[in-house]
Amino acid sequence: MEKLSAVAKTLTPSPIQELSFLAQRRNAINLAEGFPDFPAPSSIKDAAVSAINSDFNQYRHVQGICDLLARKMKEMHGLDVDPQTDIAICCGQTEAFASAIFASTLIAFSSYFLLKAIESLIFHARYCAESIFVKLLYVSTAIDPGDEVILFDPSFETYEGCITLAGGVPVFVALDPPHWSLDPQKLINSCTSKTKAIVVNSPQNPTGKVFTRAELEIIAKVCCTSDFLAITDEVYEHLTFDEEKHISLASLPGMQKRTIITSSLSKTYSVTGWRIGWAIAASHFASAIRNFHIRITDSAPAPFQEAALTALRSPSEYYETLRADYKWKRDYMLELLDGLGFQIEYKPQGSFFVFVELPQSCKLSDVEFVKELIEKAGVVAVPGRGFFHAKLPSEKLHRAGLDYHERYIRFAFCKSNATLATAWQKLNELVDSTGHLRLFN
Amino acid sequence: MAGVSTISTKKEAVSDGAEQSQVTQQSLQVAKRLEKFKTTIFTQMSSLAIKYGAINLGQGFPNFDGPDFVKEAAIQAIKDGKNQYARGCGVPDLNSAVAERFKKDSGLVVDPEKEVTITSGCTEAIAATMLGLINPGDEVILFAPFYDSYEATLYMAGAKIKTITLRPPDFSVPMGELRSAISKNTRAILINTPHNPTGKMFTRDELEEIASLCKENDVLVFSDEVYDKLAFEMDHISMASLPGMYERTVTMNSLGKTFSLTGWKIGWAIAPPHLTWGVRQAHSFLTFATCTPMQFAAAAALRAPDSYYEELKRDYMEKKAILVEGLMAVGFKVFPSSGTYFVVVDHTPFGQKDDIAFCEYLIKEVGVVAIPTSVFYLNPEEGKNLVRFTFCKDEDTLRCAVQRMKEKMTK
Numbered sequence: 001m002e003k004l005s006a007v008a009k010t011l012t013p014s015p016i017q018e019l020s021f022l023a024q025r026r027n028a029i030n031l032a033e034g035f036p037d038f039p040a041p042s043s044i045k046d047a048a049v050s051a052i053n054s055d056f057n058q059y060r061h062v063q064g065i066c067d068l069l070a071r072k073m074k075e076m077h078g079l080d081v082d083p084q085t086d087i088a089i090c091c092g093q094t095e096a097f098a099s100a101i102f103a104s105t106l107i108a109f110s111s112y113f114l115l116k117a118i119e120s121l122i123f124h125a126r127y128c129a130e131s132i133f134v135k136l137l138y139v140s141t142a143i144d145p146g147d148e149v150i151l152f153d154p155s156f157e158t159y160e161g162c163i164t165l166a167g168g169v170p171v172f173v174a175l176d177p178p179h180w181s182l183d184p185q186k187l188i189n190s191c192t193s194k195t196k197a198i199v200v201n202s203p204q205n206p207t208g209k210v211f212t213r214a215e216l217e218i219i220a221k222v223c224c225t226s227d228f229l230a231i232t233d234e235v236y237e238h239l240t241f242d243e244e245k246h247i248s249l250a251s252l253p254g255m256q257k258r259t260i261i262t263s264s265l266s267k268t269y270s271v272t273g274w275r276i277g278w279a280i281a282a283s284h285f286a287s288a289i290r291n292f293h294i295r296i297t298d299s300a301p302a303p304f305q306e307a308a309l310t311a312l313r314s315p316s317e318y319y320e321t322l323r324a325d326y327k328w329k330r331d332y333m334l335e336l337l338d339g340l341g342f343q344i345e346y347k348p349q350g351s352f353f354v355f356v357e358l359p360q361s362c363k364l365s366d367v368e369f370v371k372e373l374i375e376k377a378g379v380v381a382v383p384g385r386g387f388f389h390a391k392l393p394s395e396k397l398h399r400a401g402l403d404y405h406e407r408y409i410r411f412a413f414c415k416s417n418a419t420l421a422t423a424w425q426k427l428n429e430l431v432d433s434t435g436h437l438r439l440f441n
Numbered sequence: 442m443a444g445v446s447t448i449s450t451k452k453e454a455v456s457d458g459a460e461q462s463q464v465t466q467q468s469l470q471v472a473k474r475l476e477k478f479k480t481t482i483f484t485q486m487s488s489l490a491i492k493y494g495a496i497n498l499g500q501g502f503p504n505f506d507g508p509d510f511v512k513e514a515a516i517q518a519i520k521d522g523k524n525q526y527a528r529g530c531g532v533p534d535l536n537s538a539v540a541e542r543f544k545k546d547s548g549l550v551v552d553p554e555k556e557v558t559i560t561s562g563c564t565e566a567i568a569a570t571m572l573g574l575i576n577p578g579d580e581v582i583l584f585a586p587f588y589d590s591y592e593a594t595l596y597m598a599g600a601k602i603k604t605i606t607l608r609p610p611d612f613s614v615p616m617g618e619l620r621s622a623i624s625k626n627t628r629a630i631l632i633n634t635p636h637n638p639t640g641k642m643f644t645r646d647e648l649e650e651i652a653s654l655c656k657e658n659d660v661l662v663f664s665d666e667v668y669d670k671l672a673f674e675m676d677h678i679s680m681a682s683l684p685g686m687y688e689r690t691v692t693m694n695s696l697g698k699t700f701s702l703t704g705w706k707i708g709w710a711i712a713p714p715h716l717t718w719g720v721r722q723a724h725s726f727l728t729f730a731t732c733t734p735m736q737f738a739a740a741a742a743l744r745a746p747d748s749y750y751e752e753l754k755r756d757y758m759e760k761k762a763i764l765v766e767g768l769m770a771v772g773f774k775v776f777p778s779s780g781t782y783f784v785v786v787d788h789t790p791f792g793q794k795d796d797i798a799f800c801e802y803l804i805k806e807v808g809v810v811a812i813p814t815s816v817f818y819l820n821p822e823e824g825k826n827l828v829r830f831t832f833c834k835d836e837d838t839l840r841c842a843v844q845r846m847k848e849k850m851t852k
């Protein structure tokens with residue numbers, strides 16, 4: 001009696017989480033999952049403890065968060081955001097993104113929904129999976145099934161699943177290795193009459209790419225010309241290195257009214273388990289997102305909303321130190337990997353990931369390499385193929401010149417210096433006389 | 442509102458001027474379109490309450506706090522550094538605690554790893570269950586009046602909703618109607634017991650009858666049991682515990698009501714592995730993981746001794762007595778409520794035209810908030826004589842509310 005929804009059947013468990021279990025069983029050093037193994041800042045933890053003790057434990061919406069975020073948007077990006085109407089607090093960026101996707105697919109149901117509203121009947125969310133397309137046709141006459149959402153490839157695995165769950169079709173535009181640059185023509189070629197939105201994650205997971213102003217201008221031009229929505233994931237907004245500053249797509253001309261910004265406390269304040277995130281958008285979007293969120297979870301965890309006030313009031317020194325610490329870790333990781341024989345052609349400008357290619361000499365695929373690394377060195381990383389979406393078997397990838405989809409490894413450096421040092425030591429136990437990993441021969 | 446043009450096959454460049462009027466037009470369309478997703482009645486009433494200084498017996502959360510031992514467990518978890526992503530389906534210790542508690546309550550033995558999923562509150566358990574297990578066009582049966590988020594979430598899942606109305610005075614299930622409504626086309630039936638807003642608890646006979654119809658027609662049951670520990674007049678029975686029902690039931694619950702910590706958002710769904718799979722898929726894209734420190738605290742909470750639950754019931758029964766006696770003395774027709782911390786009354790003795798008008802009068806002229814129940818029906822007409830009061834407030838607040846009503850409303 002398989003009663004799963006058709007869409008749920010197509011969704012697969014997180015490969016990142018599965019490898020984590022293997023790593024746990026082997027007691028491996030986890031450079032896979034993207035969360036810190038060092039403590040969150042004490043002042044923020046204290047604020048949460050204080051909130052619990054002061055009875056901030058019932059459903060709530062802490063308006064102060066919105067006020068602080070509006071100020072930040074002005075300081076960082078010059079954006080004028082109304083804290084009363086333009087911000088929705090959610091359970092993490094995940095829920096903010098899900099709400100943004102669902103709310104925007106709802107919005108697109110214009111005339112059909114009006115029709116159904118008059119009849120006081122049901123609103124059908126769109127599912128694009130072919131197996132239910134037939135069912136859809138008989139119940140809906142005015143819907144365009146399969147509205148498209150453009151994503152850049154490689155990309156974080158969750159966006160695709162969320163878009164599919166909401167009835168959209170993810171369309172991937174490949175960024176070009178080794179620098180993950182945006183080819184405007186590829187973007188333009190991917191736009192169709194069904195395209196409704198573009199998702200931009202910057203700084204990016206897994207590559208650590210920070211979209212340049214020029215690239216964002218290209219995306220903005222396409223959005224404005226073709227009247228697309230943009231949904232951004234800016235969770236790594238404070239983790240940028242070298243000369244790169246994070247630029248929000250919403251700050252470009254013509255973009256604020258069509259962009260939904262999503263972000264969270266998680267990465268900036270090392271509290272990925274607190275589930276405090278937000279969406280910032282023009283008021284009618286923010287309102288739709290808020291109303292959607294209320295039906296999905298009703299409220300983000302109350303005491304952590306209080307603690308968010310303290311977090312968001314952190315002095316500028318906090319962010320400077322954060323950046324400096326992470327930059328040191330990035331450099332350490334790159335040096336380590338370079339010494340081991342990885343081909344480092346791209347230095348990540350943001351996030352806490354490095355995305356490196358296996359050298360030519362290495363005969364192993366990404367998955368084989370990661371398995372060997374866990375078993376022989378007790379260190380775990382993430383095989384890159386889960387971030388690419390060509391959905392082709394290996395032989396076809398080769399013919400399409402996309403071999404690299406199975407040649408990249410993502411290492412996270414959001415770990416304590418002690419952890420990184422241990423990883424260094426363990427990996428160096430596996431090297432040959434040249435100092436390179438034996439796995440590469 | 443760019444990027445969300447009406448159904449069109451050609452995208453054209455728009456000048457700023459044209460865009461302006463397009464924005465206004467499409468704003469109106471958004472408002473209508475999202476009818477089901479407006480600000481909830483609770484938020485509206487709460488805003489009015491603040492404006493008029495009214496005592497809020499509307500929104501269903503306590504004005505007293507949770508037990509110290511649970512709060513301390515959360516604080517300890519934060520200090521111990523449990524602040525990063527938990528496993529998506531839940532912190533193992535909490536999954537175990539949920540399974541242990543479920544065994545105590547229902548007698549059922551479930552696998553915490555494969556059959557328990559932790560979610561951001563029962564609200565998310567419901568959303569994940571519907572999105573993970575319902576296909577667009579599937580028929581789902583609801584009992585009205587119903588908690589308002591059921592309708593909205595079923596819409597998102599694309600379900601066809603059929604409602605069966607529970608009527609005063611005892612809100613019993615009209616079996617004849619149910620038998621006609623349920624068929625091989627029915628995908629699922631949603632039950633909420635103890636029931637919000639009426640306080641009704643589904644009897645064993647009712648559950649058995651529903652169960653046999655479900656087995657006959659291969660229908661799933663989604664059972665929202667958040668108020669199971671607030672069962673006063675009879676024992677709570679989980680649908681999943683009836684013969685042949687576990688394999689087709691998703692049982693949902695949460696920490697919030699039982700431990701007066703509604704803002705912590707710790708809930709769960711218990712279901713056999715083939716149904717849990719769907720719930721977990723949807724959950725992973727809705728919120729990915731649930732608040733970590735609170736999960737550790739929840740595990741401690743669920744292992745509370747029986748004395749905690751006994752005291753909880755005693756306290757609530759005392760509060761209920763204050764409210765019910767008060768409402769009867771004021772002149773309401775009060776319907777018997779067996780569970781939850783809600784009571785539904787007939788307001789018509791006071792001459793207002795409907796429930797919303799009555800609630801507005803109650804806030805502005807008397808200084809007390811109740812919730813108009815028409816929002817809990819697909820057809821609002823069915824609820825216009827009824828309003829819902831809650832007694833999850835401290836005794837002084839309840840007495841004060843009763844006093845105000847006695848002064849302003851009794852002739």
